[in-house]
Amino acid sequence: MAQPDIDTDETNRLIASNKVEGTNVYNASAEKLGSIYNFMVDKRSGKVEYAVLQFGGLFGIGSDYYPLPWDVLTYDTEQGGYVVNLDKSVIESAPHYSSGSEPAFDQNYGRQVYDYYGLGYPY
Structure with missing residues (x-):
């Protein structure tokens, strides 16, 4: 039996992870800051804790990775x-890591990231 041809990548409310990765991120002045490299999902709750912004460098070379609390993205x-309501200089000073040196992404790191953006760590 043939399966119906259903668009599984996006609905009016949901989007597939592979469509989020690579999506551009802009500041409030419509200046492109970078793109979503990936996002980190809590294994138990299924909630997205961070979107990781690939920022800096040239054509992805030499760029670093900046975890952004999901709630700062619109x-x-x-x-x-x-869009993030953040100036480029705020992101440049934010917690980040380089390729091959991912942080532990434990609760201590989560608090550090959320505190930097003035948010309470919900996990």
Whole structure:
């Protein structure tokens, strides 16, 4: 029996992870900051804890990775990307890591990231 041809990548409320990865991130001035490299999902609750912004470098070379609490991102349909109400200099000073040196992503690191953005760590 043939399966119906259903678009499983996106609905009006949900989006597949492979469509989030690579999505551009802009600041409130519509300046492109980088793109979503990946996101970190809590294994038990299924909630996204961080979107990891690939930022800096040239064409992805030499860039670093900046975990952003999911709640600081807003999807803008007109820009086709996420918007953060953060200046570039705020992100440059944020907790980050380079390729091959991922943090533990434990509760201590989570508190550090969320505290930096002025949010309470919910996990």
